Amino acid sequence: MQALSRHITRARLFWVGLFAVTWALSQYSFQIYKALDARWIIRFPSQYQLNTDTVISGFLDWLVNAANFGLFTFRDLTRAIAWVIEQPYQFLRNLLIEGFQSGIGDTAVQVAPSLSWIAVIAIAVAIGHYARDWALAALVGACFLYLAVFGQWDSAMITLASVLVAVPIGAVGGLGLGILAYRSAWVDRMLRPVLDLMQTVPVFAYLVPILILFGFGPVAALVATVIYAMPPMIRVTIVALRGVPEELLEAGRMMGATQRQMTWKVLVPAATPTLMVGVNQVIMLTLNMVIIASMIGAGGLGFDVLASLRKLDIGGGIEAGLAIVVMAIALDRASQAFSERRMQHPRTGTLMQRHPWTTTVVVIVLGTFLLGQVLPAVQSYPDDWKISTGRFWSDGMEWINVNFFDTLEAIKTVLLTTLLLPVKKFFSGIPWAWGIIATGLIAWRVAGWKLGVAAALMMGFIAASGLWGKAMVTLYLCGVSVFIAVLIGTPLGIWAAQKPGAGRVILGLMDTLQTLPSFVYLIPVVMLFRVGDFSAMIAVVLYALAPAVRYAAHGIREVPPQLLEAGKMAGCTPRQLLWRVKLPLATPQLLLGVNQTIMLALSMLVITALVGTRDLGQEVYIALTKANAGQGIVAGLSVAFIAIIADRIVHALSDTQKKRLGL
Structure with a gap:
């Protein structure tokens, strides 16, 4: 008991002492610098700063303009990847919103229209019912109907086209890498730090390299989205495969299954419910990325939100943002339902009896295609039927500003003076050298010397890059x-x-x-x-x-x-x-x-x-x-x-x- 008491006392002394030294240095570092005439105390010496940014920029420039692999250049490779991604994306855009055309520019002639809004909603309802029941079908259908009623249909379909391309690439790529990591310990060890960086490096940081490699446009946005959304799928795949019961694996081995058969006939089917959770995460992160992706040419609802932010159009921004939320709810609930869905026995009877929803959807698609030729309202949701809530949101914000301006300013002033500014002064005054040491000591005390050294090195990189x-x-x-x-x-x-x-x-x-x-x-x-x-x-x-x-x-x-x-x-x-x-x-x-x-x-x-x-x-x-x-x-x-x-x-x-x- 006495040993435990001494340990607690030492721990308290450590934390109190560390905070006291840090506080004293943060308060008086500027005075110390002035007294000793030592600028390096508060700013890392410029002559010793790393030029990592120049090296990275130079490497990317060489990669794009000079890298040659014999038969092709790196630019050829990125353009080939862009072409492969662009084909399904453009097909989905044509299918959902733009229609199919023949010719280029002003000479283009429309060969076939896009799916009507009624057909898309019918497909959404069918998917909801197939995944679970009529309740989910009604929810998913209502979400897509909301997009049409509130005037967000065109932008929403462009966003949906991006999702329908990015999610399969992210899910399949994540599944493949997860299986490799499950099979190979060295791949697992190599992937862990890469995944940590992919999930913690801000998206903005790799938008520029992607722009340099793939150019401005929806393809670059899709590449950025896949990079952002794939890591959870990889992690979930590893966890799901490791969670497969040992008796199932043993049964597969006893039946003489090869490694390939074990993977695709035992492991993946047994882990499917958990894997669908990973797919759900890919969907949600893809939708979370749509606004950032619009900065490099994605378009759709994300572009609408970004344009509203630039104009401070609160009504338009919230309308487009809510449309993203509605789409996220529909896709989230449907993907969750698929993760919980049990295998069903195949139906018998006629084609319509075996596949009732497929037949119904085909009939609706063909029927709306024919009716749309004579009734435009069947093909495209009429503008006269649309509802806008933009004025409501704008008026509401204006009312809050007019009636509660003084209260909001008072709250802002109190929090600024009592919390934000003192804390900012504390952190801003910490000398870089002591900050590195203190971070290392905290990490060492909590998690051991390895993390202490790693934390100190990471903070040292920040200081040496001139970003302290x-x-x-x-x-x-x-x-x-x-x-x-x-x-x-x-x-x-x-x-x-x-x-x-x-x-x-x-x-x-x-x-x-x-x-x-x-x-x-x-x-x-x-x-x-x-x-x-x-x-x-x-x-x-x-x-x-x-x-x-x-x-x-x-x-x-x-x-x-x-x-x-x-x-x-x-x-x-x-x-x-x-x-x-x-x-x-x-x-x-x-x-x-x-x-x-x-x-x-x-x-x-x-x-x-x-x-x-x-x-x-x-x-x-x-x-x-x-x-x-x-x-x-x-x-x-x-x-x-x-x-x-x-x-x-x-x-x-x-x-x-x-x-x-x-x-």
């Missing part, structure tokens, strides 16, 4: 945003777990927040609070709130019932039961929620560069506007390193807490 000041602003904004999100999200999660009625409302709201595209948050925030750090913080909190709520609710619900019964028998009141039993046991889940909140906050901070933040996100965005691939990748790697350090530290804290609790 920007990185500290990123840490300040991320830290404040995560603190507020957890402060709000944890009580909401506890409430949702303890009150089922409130839980349905709260978790439903979290569903909406998670499916809203990240850019949509910026429009009302800028309208209410204008540009600056406070607006960025509000947008990040809204975007990153959901995991804090969900993990808190999950952690409270997963507390073993026998421990709750033991607490009640010991005479605990409901409040004591919460504070002394539920929350301690839920701590590992709460920490995982904090981890996910940090990841979302960092990804959103790059987007908030559009509203005036001066952090690493702004550096990435400036690189995109200047088409400077090296600058963007270095800044993106800096964000990724911060994310990786935070991820490893929080996971280590969660694992330590699990061991303490015997979980």
Whole structure:
């Protein structure tokens, strides 16, 4: 007991001492620099800075203009890949919205129209019923009808064409790489750091290299989308294949199955329900990417949101954003239903009896094609029938601004003066050398010397790249945003777990927040609070709130019932039961929620560069506007390193807490 007490005392002394030294240096680093006339204390010496950005830019330039593989150049390879991707994409655009044409330019003649809006909705209903039941069919059909009624059909079909190309590529590519990682330990080890970087490097950082390699247009946007959406599929595939029961594998071996047969006849079929969860993640990330992809030529709903943001058209932005949400709900529910669907015995009888929905869809497609020739309303949803909510959203925001301007300004001023500015001063004043040492010490104390060395090296890279000041602003904004999100999200999660009625409302709201595209948050925030750090913080909190709520609710619900019964028998009141039993046991889940909140906050901070933040996100965005691939990748790697350090530290804290609790 005395040894444990001494250990706790030493730990407390370590953390208190580390914070005290960091605080003192952050407050007086400028005075120390002035007194010693040593500028290197606050800024990494320019003569020793890395020129990684120049090297990367030079390599990409050589790759595009000079790399030759004998039979073909690298430019030929990228153009060939672009052509392969463009063919199905253009076919789907023709099928869904543009129609099929013969000829080029002004001489083009339409050979066949696109699918009518009625036919597309019928296909959506058929898929929903096939996946589960009439309830899902009605939901999916209503979502697609919403797109037509609210005037978002054309843009939505362009976005749907992108999704229908990106998702199969991401899902099949992720499945293939996941199988390779499952089969080969060295592939697994090689993929892990690559996946970490793919999931933590901001999307903006690799838009410039993709633009250089594939040019401006929808193909480049599709490539960026696949890179962004594929990692979860790879991870889910590895987990799913490793989760296949050993007795199934043994049965396959006893039947003499080859390795190929074991993969496609045993492993993949057995893991299909879990694999469909990965497909669902690919779909959601693809839709989350549509606005960013519109920056490099994707078009569709994402372009509508981006154009509205540039014009500060809150009504148009929210309308297009809600259309993305509606499409996400339809595709999300349908893919989830497919993951839960059980195999059914094939039907017997006539063709129509065996395939009733296929026959029905074919009849509707042909019928609307013929009717559309004489009734334009059957082919395209009439403009006179469309409803717009743009004025409603704009008037609502104007009403809030007029009636609550003083209140909002007061809240903004209080939070700026009491929280944001002091924290910003603290982080901005940390000398780079001590920041590297302190990060290494924190990682070493929490997770061991290996992570301590790795964390120090990562922070050293940031400092040596001349980005220390920007990185500290990123840490300040991320830290404040995560603190507020957890402060709000944890009580909401506890409430949702303890009150089922409130839980349905709260978790439903979290569903909406998670499916809203990240850019949509910026429009009302800028309208209410204008540009600056406070607006960025509000947008990040809204975007990153959901995991804090969900993990808190999950952690409270997963507390073993026998421990709750033991607490009640010991005479605990409901409040004591919460504070002394539920929350301690839920701590590992709460920490995982904090981890996910940090990841979302960092990804959103790059987007908030559009509203005036001066952090690493702004550096990435400036690189995109200047088409400077090296600058963007270095800044993106800096964000990724911060994310990786935070991820490893929080996971280590969660694992330590699990061991303490015997979980």
